[in-house]
Amino acid sequence: MMPKKQSAKQATALTRRGFLVSMSAAGAAFGFPRIAEAAQSFASNGEVIPPSSDQLFEPSLWYAIDGEGRVNVNITRAEMGQHIGTALARILTDELGADWDDVQITYVDHEKKWGGAPTAGSRSVWSLWSVYRQAGAAGRVALVEAAAQKWGIAPKDCTAEAGMVTGGGKTISFAALVAEGLSRSFTQDELKALPLKPHSDFRLIGQDVAALDINDKTTGRALYGLDAKVDGMVYGVPLIPPTRQGSKVISIDDSAAKDQKGYLRTIDLQDPSGIVPGMVVVVGETLMAAKWASDLVTVEWEAGETATVSEDDIQNLSRELIADETAGTLLDTGNFDTAPAFDTAAEVLEAEYTTSTVLHFALEPMNATAFVNDAGQYEIHAGSQWPALMTGWAQRALGVGPDKVTMRTYLLGGGFGRRVFGDYVVAAALTTKALGSMPVKLVFFREDDSLIDCPRSPSVQKLRVALDAERNITAMEHSAAAGWPSYTVRTEADMVKGIDGKPYDTAAISGADHWYEVGAHKVRAIANHLASQTVRTGFLRSIAPGWTNFAVESFMDEAAHKLGVDPVAFRLAHLRPEGRNAGEAPHSIGGASRQAHVLQRVAELAGYGREDLPADTAIGIATTFGQEREMPTWNGTAVQLHVERKTGQVEVQKLWMVIDAGTVIDPDGARAQCEGAALWGLSMALYEGTQIVNGQVDDRNLGSYTPLRMIDTPEMEIELVESVQAPVGLGEPGVTGVAPAVANAIYNAVGVRLRHLPMTSEMIREAL
Structure with a gap:
């Protein structure tokens, strides 16, 4: 294959849109001084209150009830505008018998215990309907049994509704029962045998209720991948090779970019996993410094064998x-x-x-922020439809073990299948490695993403x-x-x-x-x-x-x-x-x-x-x-x-x-x-x-x-x-x-x- 030489970017005149982008590049961003803050929680009124740790009842890993009666539901699927958290929480809440005003949701970070399934194929509710119903039923049964024992009556004579257990002419709140100390566990067989409510008893399912994340989305408090920020972070913009697979970098000339204020360096990623072969990343102190410098970098590539392939x-x-x-x-x-x-x-x-x-063109461009945390792990912050897959890909590309990469997931500004693939995560991880673990936010502008889109x-x-x-x-x-x-x-x-x-x-x-x-x-x-x-x-x-x-x-x-x-x-x-x-x-x-x-x-x-x-x-x-x-x-x-x-x-x-x-x-x-x-x-x-x-x-x-x-x-x-x-x-x-x-x-x-x-x-x- 003959080498293919081309300018990586063509310099363009500053447009009105480009001016607005550059003016906003130094604007406010959301920081994460503590690792755990990447997992986001939402409540219908926007006031999320961490569960009280003094008394906490966890009938299953899917949720917990604290001594104030607050129910925090863990959501393992990605939120990209479909309100999946509200849907799953509603299933659990209806089966539990909790008050919707007491419910909040947390989009959990990637851990093996959550299963690692992707948010794709319209399978979220379908695959978790029984799981969340059984989890809700477990809490309801435990609460009813505790109240019945307290009153000396049979559990069958008690009901749980709107955060209260009623029976024998008496009523007690979920909060009071949890505050008194409540512990009950269920085996998998016991969970499957629990009685589930008939449809006629549903109070939330099938009804219009407020989505739990609407308040934060409309006020701007909800966080997307582009909002992530780490102290000392630099920015990267990719240069896309002439073929999606098989391209190799022959030479990089960044001499013209060195006059660009804020330009730092250009990196040949040399991805050993083959996920982003031939990709080059231009790094700058700001996003627009990296972007403008990328217009001045010339890369000579050897193109892959599909360089002449057409749709026909x-x-x-x-x-x-x-x-x-x-x-x-x-x-x-x-x-x-x-x-x-x-x-x-x-x-x-x-x-x-x-x-x-057909291309995806998600509204939020592909992006990922990567750095090495205090535990010596490569930590990656991004919106993702399949964190487990992306974590594995990053491990392969970095050549490290499974305990050396962790992902923190965010809301997605559009997915549609594009954020199933981890190319942007791998590129960010390799960039921070090349920078000696310096934090970097990698952003694919729309033209870049169209060329690396799947x-x-x-x-x-x-x-x-x-x-x-x-x-x-x-x-x-x-x-x-x-x-x-x-x-x-x-x-x-x-x-x-x-x-x-x-x-x-x-x-x-x-x-x-x-x-x-x-x-x-x-x-x-x-x-x-x-x-x-x-x-x-x-x-x-x-x-x-x-x-x-x-x-x-x-x-x-x-x-x-x-x-x-x-x-x-x-x-x-x-x-x-x-x-x-x-x-x-x-x-x-x-x-x-x-x-x-x-x-x-x-x-x-x-x-x-x-x-x-x-x-x-x-x-x-x-x-x-x-x-x-x-x-x-x-x-x-x-x-x-x-x-x-x-x-x-x-x-x-x-x-x-x-x-x-x-x-x-x-x-x-x-x-x-x-x-x-x-x-x-x-x-x-x-x-x-x-x-x-x-x-x-x-x-x-x-x-x-x-x-x-x-x-x-x-x-x-x-x-x-x-x-x-x-x-x-x-x-x-x-x-x-x-x-x-x-x-x-x-x-x-x-x-x-x-x-x-x-x-x-x-x-x-x-x-x-």
Whole structure:
């Protein structure tokens, strides 16, 4: 590979935004004179009071009640705007019977005892529903037993509600019971056997209550990674190599940067772990000193072998892989032998669907602060969706043992899957090591982050159905090729196995194994290693269902039109709760019947099929099941839009969504989650996407990468199905039905079928 020489940054004139940034660079920041202060606590009134240590009752590691009756709930998932702490605390509080005004939450720092699971895949409430209910029940049982013993009555004659235990005509507060001394422990088997409240006794779950962190977020007291500050701290700005992997530094020329006031030095990180290969960091006394100096540093790199790769190269390879019947892994769909049906088919329908590379662009730029603390540990302060993973990565990069790295986590100014990956943490750790343990805050400006982002992979999918003489579907095949995001965080040995014994990444195929009855159903997940090698593809809100559901629901719509059948009636005819599509306890009870319900309901809400709409205006519909078959969130989506034929411009006028997510913990928060997800889905449907050019993404900032703007936001109507079933995910499923609903609406409006995301106005104009 020939060396590639380039200027790391191009000097630019000072803009208005740059002036404001530079003026604020020396502004107030939040310091951490003591290590423990990184863990943040919140209460609804903003007045967090540390638990009294004189009398403290801890029924489990998840919470404690002090002698004043205050309940402090420990939250192990990251907060990035979804109010996860409030949701989990509400589950525990309702089961405990505490008063919501006495509750506060603490986002705990990374320790093994908390489990180390990531905040991703809309799994937080789903995975912790039983855990927090059992923990709450343990406290309630212990408090009731203590009160009953005090009064000499049976525990069954006592109740716990609003922080009080009542029974036999007497009442005592949680505070009084704890102050008198209370100790009770439970084994795991005992926890699982504890009686849980029926839904009819819930007082907080399903009701609108104040989020515990709203006060601090609105007053600015809540702390994000960018707020972290350590005495003596310097700042670092990265220089990104020409390829995401395989680049090596040949030479660094910082002679021009030495005249920049506040410039300190430039560091070749030389990462032995391979997480940030070829990265260089420019260090300054202030953030802007480092930034301006970085414009004056020239780095000569030897680029990796993907330096000439384009998006077309990746997509063409995906097509070749799909054409190779031996490529990929077969999923267990019950009956995957489609050959007989296709061999005898009277007719075969097929189509190809593609999606572009999609970037994250979280509002808070990637950042991490690192230093060596008094205990001799590398201490890293950052917002993170997966602290356990990042800690391990930092250990590998630093070449130290597990007791030598610790993370302090913060609120996240946007995650969406980007803060699953620890590249920015590793870079900060290596920088402080190179500086002789001097504290450093590393900040990735937006252009830097776009180049090191782990974007959603481009994808190619091929779908086929076999029809018999009566034009009934007898088999379906779905092959999907893309960069597998899990390659960034695990090996094939850690992945699940297909029916053929080969591994596959669920995050690259979920959604293809749908709940429609289609006879034999063959689903093939295919890894495009070129995509993963080029941009280190990763997780982005909704992950695979963002492309698989687009294909499935567009294809079902196409098939219905070709067969001359109403698309809603066609879907309903194939959503039969039979066999594996009947669902199972505890998370998919009802199966396909619940998906049929949300589809019917959203069609009613939207007035699907009405004939009084203006010319070139129509409603499209789609139904999905969110993230995974094991935790389906049933989703019906309808979109009404108008297409301007001359320009191809699409005006989305209204969006309807009906969601069955089982028990809804926080209705207001749930609607907000669905609205945000729907708008992201709309953004990726019509506006959002980039191309890979010469081994890097082509768009570096929001001037050329143009997601949905506020002026294009449609009216939305979100309906949550009332349910007593176990809760499932809500953060991402709302994304999944929007793109196919838009594609189906465009077809209904002007008769053109688009099979690529994003569906730009240029594509529509050309199709017309």
